[in-house]
Amino acid sequence: xxxxxxxxxxxxxxxxxAKICKAMxxxxxxxxxxxxxxxxAGRPYADKISQVIADLxxxxxxxxxxxxxxxxxEVKRIAIVHMTTDxxxxxxxxTNINRLVAxxxxxxxxxxxxxxxxRKGRAxxxxxxxxxxxxxxxxxxxxxxxxxxPISRVxxxxxxxxxxxxxxxxxxxxxxxxxxxxAIEVLLPIEPAKLPPIQxxxxxxxxxxxxxxxxxxxxxxxxxxxxxxxELVASEQSAxxxxxxxxxxxxxxxxxxxxxxxxxxxxxxxxxxxCDISGGAGALARR
Amino acid sequence: MATFRLxxxxxxxxxxxxxxxxVVAWGTEGQLGILPHxxxxxxxxxxxxxxxxxxNEEQYLAIGGGFLEVRPDKxxxxxxxxxxxxxIDVTRAEAAKRRAEEILKARVPEVDAAVAEAALRRSLARLxxxxxxxxxxx
Numbered sequence: 503x504x505x506x507x508x509x510x511x512x513x514x515x516x517x518x519x520a521k522i523c524k525a526m527x528x529x530x531x532x533x534x535x536x537x538x539x540x541x542x543a544g545r546p547y548a549d550k551i552s553q554v555i556a557d558l559x560x561x562x563x564x565x566x567x568x569x570x571x572x573x574x575x576e577v578k579r580i581a582i583v584h585m586t587t588d589x590x591x592x593x594x595x596x597t598n599i600n601r602l603v604a605x606x607x608x609x610x611x612x613x614x615x616x617x618x619x620x621r622k623g624r625a626x627x628x629x630x631x632x633x634x635x636x637x638x639x640x641x642x643x644x645x646x647x648x649x650x651x652p653i654s655r656v657x658x659x660x661x662x663x664x665x666x667x668x669x670x671x672x673x674x675x676x677x678x679x680x681x682x683x684x685a686i687e688v689l690l691p692i693e694p695a696k697l698p699p700i701q702x703x704x705x706x707x708x709x710x711x712x713x714x715x716x717x718x719x720x721x722x723x724x725x726x727x728x729x730x731x732x733e734l735v736a737s738e739q740s741a742x743x744x745x746x747x748x749x750x751x752x753x754x755x756x757x758x759x760x761x762x763x764x765x766x767x768x769x770x771x772x773x774x775x776x777c778d779i780s781g782g783a784g785a786l787a788r789r
Numbered sequence: 790m791a792t793f794r795l796x797x798x799x800x801x802x803x804x805x806x807x808x809x810x811x812v813v814a815w816g817t818e819g820q821l822g823i824l825p826h827x828x829x830x831x832x833x834x835x836x837x838x839x840x841x842x843x844x845n846e847e848q849y850l851a852i853g854g855g856f857l858e859v860r861p862d863k864x865x866x867x868x869x870x871x872x873x874x875x876x877i878d879v880t881r882a883e884a885a886k887r888r889a890e891e892i893l894k895a896r897v898p899e900v901d902a903a904v905a906e907a908a909l910r911r912s913l914a915r916l917x918x919x920x921x922x923x924x925x926x927x
Binding site (some may be wrong): 540543544546547550551553554557558646647705706707708709711713714717718721724725728729 | 796798799800801802803816817818821828829830831832833856858860865867869
């Protein structure tokens with residue numbers, strides 16, 4: 503039977519863990535608010551640039567408009583931009599995205615290379631024996647567009663070079679604080695959103711449409727990657743907050759249970775001692 | 790006075806969204822003014838100031854390049870970077886300007902002249918917008 507000393511030690515250790523979990527929960531909560539705000543603030547640009555590209559694509563069906571980034575070609579190789587967190591302790595977030603992508607590549611009959619963002623995904627892909635094309639780690643909790651440009655540059659350049667013919671973007675999409683859903687989207691070639699084309703017949707372009715598209719399309723990809731990173735950060739902090747809250751709740755339950763056990767054991771010891779003493783006293787009296 | 794909807798967004802946030810009377814921007818082909826019922830237009834923007842007029846009130850934004858689209862229903866500015874006058878850090882902009890000027894003067898080969906020139910234009914745009922605000926406040 504466990505002695506009171508061992509139980510006390512156990513309670514104290516759980517108390518320490520609970521404190522750390524609580525602290526991490528609070529840090530994650532603060533970061534989560536900022537990250538969620540940032541993710542939402544970026545949405546107007548995403549909507550607008552999609553609109554503009556849809557307009558442009560609807561306008562100029564001329565050969566000129568078939569920009570390399572818009573053109574779908576025969577697919578021989580696939581790249582996946584795989585986004586995970588650097589740090590763990592965020593529940594099933596990374597496991598979910600890893601599982602989704604692993605299932606996805608099993609369905610493909612073509613060679614797949616990875617551009618990994620975050621240490622967790624990189625480690626997973628290496629363990630799975632996948633080819634890694636490029637890797638990025640150390641994304642801050644407050645990502646700027648500038649910070650994410652190297653990622654999109656690599657994807658755009660190597661797509662243009664023909665290293666791969668189709669690029670997917672896999673990231674945990676932030677739905678609510680409780681729900682993050684792993685998502686896979688096509689990143690390249692760009693599929694212009696099918697918005698109802700506006701009626702304007704003659705668009706004035708300054709300079710030529712091809713020049714405008716040349717500038718606009720890479721920006722669109724940069725924006726998509728940046729936005730996915732924002733979703734990733736918001737998801738990470740939310741998932742960590744929820745995981746840490748569960749952990750500290752669990753610790754509290756465990757402590758309550760152990761305190762009950764401790765009291766019972768202590769009571770038993772006391773009862774036993776009293777029994778011994780009164781038994782001894784009775785034996786003496788009888789003599 | 791006739792108005793139209795103007796929306797200025799960067800990848801990081803929505804900077805401006807309101808009904809306005811006129812916009813003057815720096816396109817790559819020169820400065821252009823946009824009034825209500827302008828023909829549909831798509832242009833690239835150079836780093837520069839963006840003048841917004843609403844009910845005889847003028848406001849400037851510093852734009853670090855981007856795109857401007859005139860649609861029948863509204864005008865969209867997709868800016869690479871954009872600040873309101875009150876957000877501009879004048880000392881930083883001045884430092885950036887000096888740095889860009891030095892690079893251009895020294896012709897350091899490893900730094901692209903075009904990059905430095907773009908940086909110079911961006912800092913000049915910021916300074917100009919900040920200067921206009923200071924004058925108005927006085």
